[in-house]
Amino acid sequence: MTMFAPLAGIWMPSPQDLRLFGAELSLVAAIVALLVLSMLFGRSERLGAGVALAAAxxxxxxxxDAAGLVDTGARAALTPPGAASMLVADRFTVFFKLLLALFLATIIWLWMTGAAAGRTGGEVRPVPAGPEFFVLLLTSMLGMSLMVATPNLLVMMIAVETASLPSYMLAASDRRSRAGAEAALKYVLFGATTAAVMAYGLSLLFGLFGTLDLPAIAAAVSVKGMPALGWIAMAAFLVGVAFKISAVPLHFWCPDVFEGxxxxxATWLSVASKAAGLGLLLRIVAAFGGDVPATIALPLAWGVGLVAAATCTLGNLAALRQESVKRMLAYSSIAHAGYMMMAAAIPPAAAGDATVRPAMAAIVSYLFVYLLMNLGAFGVTAMVAWSQGSDRLAAFTGLGRRAPWLAVPMSICLFSLVGLPPLAGFAAKWWLLAALGQGAxxxxxxxxxxxxxVINTAVSLYYYVRVIRQMFLADDERLERLAVPVGGLALANGCAVLLLLLGTVAFGLMRDRSLAYAACLARAAPESVVAAQDRLAWNGGPEGMVVNGADRP
Amino acid sequence: MGSITLMHYLVLGALLFCCGLLTMVVKRNAVGILIGVELVLNAANVNLVAFGRYRGAGIDGQAAALFVIVLAAAEAAVAIAIFMNFYRHLTTVDVDRGDLLRG
Structure with missing residues (x-):
């Protein structure tokens, strides 16, 4: 075996480490399998859906499996000895991957329902064609999983792009649709611009701190302070993250893409893209907690808080005057991203402090509840749009009589989006506000x-109730009953029932699980910080941007 | 004439960044905007390579620049495919013509 001798010195991850990243590996395997199988057996959509479901x-x-491995509170990483980690697995990442996988399965369910309806009903129903649709879906999920699982700025950027590029193409997956083509054009131009600015910020951060490892940068900042250029570079980097969350002022793509x-x-992006972006933001904010002095942690928190308040307010105000329900839900998703960002604005206190945990746990539970209510609302909108050919408010007229098993779960989801008791939306929002109050x-x-x-919640009541009013109080006798596919009914009612349960009897369960999942984020990996500090001492630290030729290695 | 220092490269990078940003803001043609994006990405590359060379962080800077090059290529491929799709519908890639979705 002499030909393998040169490989002997190369670091290989242990099987134990690889098990932690089985989720990503199985996604990659499914993507490759899908490409190969579609070559062997032809371009079958059922095959694509099947493989994607298997991947989920x-x-x-x-x-x-990984949750069991990291349950002791330790966080593991794929790290060659002496190097900073590029990927980490902790309970927080496990939560995000679980959320994304569950969501992926429901998206495939929604797709199958739509495909079946398109085949039997015969109406104009855009079916995203071919296995490519699922390849793109899985690839974007891979990117999103990596987004929440890395403390390295470069890997963050690659992950953001891995999530974004397939999403651009997904937006245009119905090639007959002019709206889809336009949505994809706006999405890709906006995304490419923000990604470029993010890359420039990354290059400046690398120059200032000599590393791309986030804990190492935080350690350097806490020792030597943050130079003015560092703030600009940081803001430029966060532009790319804000684009994924669709935070103001980088939210313009969101309504256009969701409508087109x-x-x-649209359903996939409304939850998955925002969840992954938030996870990334949380990791950045958490890295600047702990030992980082308040002069650095506080301005960052103020910035996040300001953007969160603006996102929330603008999203709600713009939703007030929408006639397209899909577009209204897009603005509502911007507003909800704002609510969740608020909890990220709570400045992380000293490492042992308990305040961060309720905030993280609040976001974790809010994300899960948000997934359910958004899925239900988008699902019902899809059923209505597929059978009526329109997602305007007028298409919902008299739905309470024409399809009560759609109208009732839709109302439950919308009331939950407002945050009214006894629904899970209320519990999640209450907990979020409680975490904010505790931080206050x-x-x-x-x-x-x-x-x-609170003001925004009151404002949002208007546009959600408008849809409910249209469904139950406005009616036109000439309109016939809707034929709704059983899969769609199951999806909408399942979401509604879960929202009712989580808001009442299962609330304690949700709270415990969220606290458990949120436990590990705030802790930075100590070994990578030490390694980075050694490296910085050798480099000469962040000061002295103007380096002469004399410094050349 | 003194020797070329890190500062020279950083100024070059900043100039490229400004040119790219200006192009992205001014151009109405989608391909023009994409060219602006490429300029900004290359500004980042110049910075990364210069920092990697002068600040002595091993080959981290150069490696990062390689990744950014790959990202730029992937992004251009996807973007141009989407431009083609837009062109099939409107026979133009003027972004101002995309006025179906608004509000």
């Missing part, structure tokens, strides 16, 4: 965020 199941299996893209794609004990400016959130 595999991800769930590996996440449960097929409804499965130390930072009284957080009360402003609570104030903004």
């Amino acid at each position: 199941v595999a991800v769930i299996f590996f996440c449960r 893209a097929p409804v499965e794609v 004990d130390r930072h009284s400016w957080l009360w402003w965020l609570v104030f903004v959130a």
Whole structure:
């Protein structure tokens, strides 16, 4: 075996480490399998759906496995000895991957329902064609999984792009649709621009700190302070993250893409893209907690808080005057991203402090509840749009009589989006505000965020109730009953029932699980920080941007 | 004439960044905007390689620049495919003509 001798010194991850990243590996395997199988057996959509579903199941299996492995609170990483980690697995990443996998399965369910309806009903129904649709879906999920699982700025950027590029194509997956083509054009131009700015910020951060490892940068900042250029570079990097969350002022793509893209794609992006972006933001904010002095952690928190308040308010105000329900839901998803960002604005306190955990747990539970209510609302909108050929408010007229098993779950989801008791939306929002209030004990400016959130909740009642009014109070006798596919009924009612349960009897369960999943984020990997500090001492640290030729190695 | 220092490269990078940003803002043609994006990405590359060479962080900077090059190529491929799709519908790639979705 002499030919393998040169490989002997190369570091290989242990099987134990690889098990932690089984979710990503199974996604990659499914993507390759799908490409190869579609060459062997022809371009079958059922095959694509089947493989994608199998991938979702595999991800769930590996996440449960990984949850057991990291349950002791330790975080593991794929790290060659002496180097900073590029990928980490902790309970927080496990939660995000589970969320994405569950969501992927429901998106495939929605797609199958639509495909079946398109075949039997014979109406104009855009079916995203071919196995490519699922390849793109899985690839974007791979990117999103990596987004939440890395402390390295370069890997973050690659992950954001891995998630974005397939999403652009997904938006245009119905090639007959002019709206889809336009949505994809706006999406790709906006995304490419923000990605380029992000790359420039990354290059400046690399120059200032001599590393792309986030804990190492945080360590350097806490020792030597943040130069003015560092703030600009940081803001430029966060532009790319804000694009994924669709935070103001980088939210313009969101309503256009959601309106123009097929409804499965809009649903997928509304939750998955935002969840992954938030996970990334949380990791950045958490890295600047702990030992980082308040002069650096506080301005960052103020920035996030300001953007969160603006996102929430603008999203709600724009939703007020929408006639297209899909577009209204797009603005509502912007507003909800704002609510969730508020919890990310709570400044992380010292490492042992308990305040961060309720905030993280609040976001974790909010994301799960948001998934359910958004899925239900988008699902019903899809059913209506498929049978009526329109997603305007007028298409919902008299739905309470024409399709009560759609109208009732739709109302439950919308009331939950407002945040009315006894629904899960109320519980999640209440917990979020409680976390903000708890943080306000130390930072009284957080009360402003609570104030903004409460006012916005009241405003949002108007546009959600408008849809409910149209369904139950407006009616036209000439309109016939809707034929709704059984799969769609199951999806909408399942979401509604879960929202009712989570808001009442299962609330304690959700709370415990969220606390468990949120436990590990705040802790930075100590070994990578030490390695980075050694490296910095050798490099000469962040000061002295103007380096002469004399410094050449 | 003194020797070329890190500062020279950073100024070049900043100039490229500004040119790219200006192109992205001014151009109405989708391909023009994409060219602006490429300029900004290359500004990042110049910075990364210069920092990697002068600040002595091993080959991290150069490796990062390689990744950014690959990202730029992938992005251009996807973007141009989407432009073609847009062109099939409107026989133009003027972004101002995309006025179906608004509000």
